[in-house]
Amino acid sequence: MNNIFITGIGTGVGKTVASACVAEALGAQYWKPVQAGLQDTTDTQTVRALLSNPSLVRDELYRLRMPASPHLAARREGITIFEDKIVEHARKLQQPGQPLIIEGAGGLMVPLNGDVFMLDLIRALEAKVIIVAQNYLGSINHCLLTAMALKQAEIPVVGWIFNGDHHSNEDDVVEWSHYPRITRIPRARKLNKDFVRLQAELMGPLLQQLVTA
Structure with missing residues (x-):
């Protein structure tokens, strides 16, 4: 399957905006299989x-009302999230010559149910991964733990997308992880289609090269 999975080093690091920029750059489909929290605008609505x-x-x-870990939100609603159901649906969405951009929830060790974590789902989807990171106190640790987990699982990584203002930490993370930097998405004065289109144009050539490598 031609899947690209967007994961983050944690929650709230900018996966959704990064996913929109990647989908725009590749002319690809976007899909978030599990949405927990329906009170505000969903990630799918934002990307659309x-x-x-x-x-x-x-x-x-899966659309879950509670803004919490998917396994907890699903449990609260009496729902079980099935990994094979997500994989089967991803196969149905596949289009020849077109990647499917899949946005995860939180980071790699977010549980989907009592046995399956986001990392397991990525493996089952046979996806390449783009890691989204943001600089904050403790982010180096979160970045390198994420990279380590993906390496141990032998999951191919396209590279890093950093969000926000530049910090030397991202240069260190690239060097230590041995994964390339795809781009850095700056803070948007106004988050709209024009902003996403510009970021897609800037990352497009390198992203295309890395995805097909």
Whole structure:
């Protein structure tokens, strides 16, 4: 399967905006299989509003009301999230010659149910991974733990997308992890289609090269 999985070093590091920029750059479909928290705008709705071609955005498979870990939100609603159901749906969404951008929830060790973590789902999807990171106190540790887990699981990594203002930490993370930097997405004065289109144009050539490597 031609899947690219967008994971983060934690929650709130900018996966959704990064996913929109990657989907725009590759002309790819976007899909977030599990959405926990429906009170505000969902990630799917956000990406749909940011892409030049919103018809490439696919609806969630699991929509959970509680803003919490997927396994906890699903348990609260009496729902079980099945890994094989997500994988089967991903196969149905596949289009020849077009990648499917899949946004995860939180980081690699976020549980989907009592036995399956996000890392397990990535492996089952046979996906390449883009890691989204942001600088904050403790982010180096979170970055390198994420990289270590992916290496131990022998999951291919496309590279890093850093969000926010530049910090020398990102140069260190690239060197220590041996994964390339795809781009850094700056803080948006106004988050809209024009911003996403510009970021997609800037990352596009290197991203295409790394994805097909």
